[in-house]
């Protein structure tokens with residue numbers, strides 16, 4: 001694998017890329033002709049005021065929704081194909097790009113104990129027994145500083161900060177090629193953030209591409225290889241960190 005500084009020079013395709021993407025909701029243009037490419041092991045930050053299009057860009061990067069115009073590429077291949085007149089999502093593999101949402105409850109099924117939600121991305125990629133899933137869940141919880149949490153706890157029994165850490169652990173469980181995270185640390189206290197940031201760095205060092213949206217520019221500058229400011233649906237020139 002190329003170093004995180006030089007993946008493009010090695011001719012590797014970006015892990016995730018958007019080319020000239022635009023997205024509008026009714027009369028609101030949320031994203032305008034935006035380009036962004038993120039390579040293996042890169043940590044890219046997106047900052048900007050509320051309503052500037054950051055979450056929309058993340059949803060497009062994660063291929064959660066298609067752009068109106070432009071292209072989303074995952075591993076160099078189009079993330080959306082047109083079949084029978086409809087656009088269908090076509091990631092290189094299940095769990096290739098994993099989102100972490102601003103509201104952690106969106107990532108967790110309220111009817112399931114946390115071990116089940118946490119390991120579900122793994123269970124869709126390969127056969128894995130219940131015992132293996134519980135062991136993996138314990139390891140993943142340990143990695144986000146929640147080693148003492150009962151595996152059978154329900155999301156409703158957790159604080160929002162604990163839920164966010166479970167959501168982060170879930171996103172990382174299936175060794176994704178990319179993680180896109182919307183305000184992943186906003187629900188966490190300062191000490192917990194200090195524990196989570198090295199985890200992001202370790203994941204990136206293993207080759208995962210990370211895109212992080214945050215209002216906390218200091219955190220982004222400390223953690224990211226580059227930070228792009230967003231304003232009115234446009235991504236600005238990168239600020240080198």
Ligand SMILES: Nc1ncnc2c1ncn2[C@@H]1O[C@H](COP(=O)(O)OP(=O)(O)OP(=O)(O)O)[C@@H](O)[C@H]1O
Nearest residue numbers: 025028029030048049050051052053054055056057
């Ligand atoms: N599903 C939607 N339906 C209608 N309008 C939407 C939708 N999603 C986003 N928008 C609009 O698109 C624009 C960009 O929204 P977006 O959530 O991407 O901004 P943001 O920078 O992430 O904001 P915040 O920091 O508050 O989360 C806003 O004007 C918003 O109201």
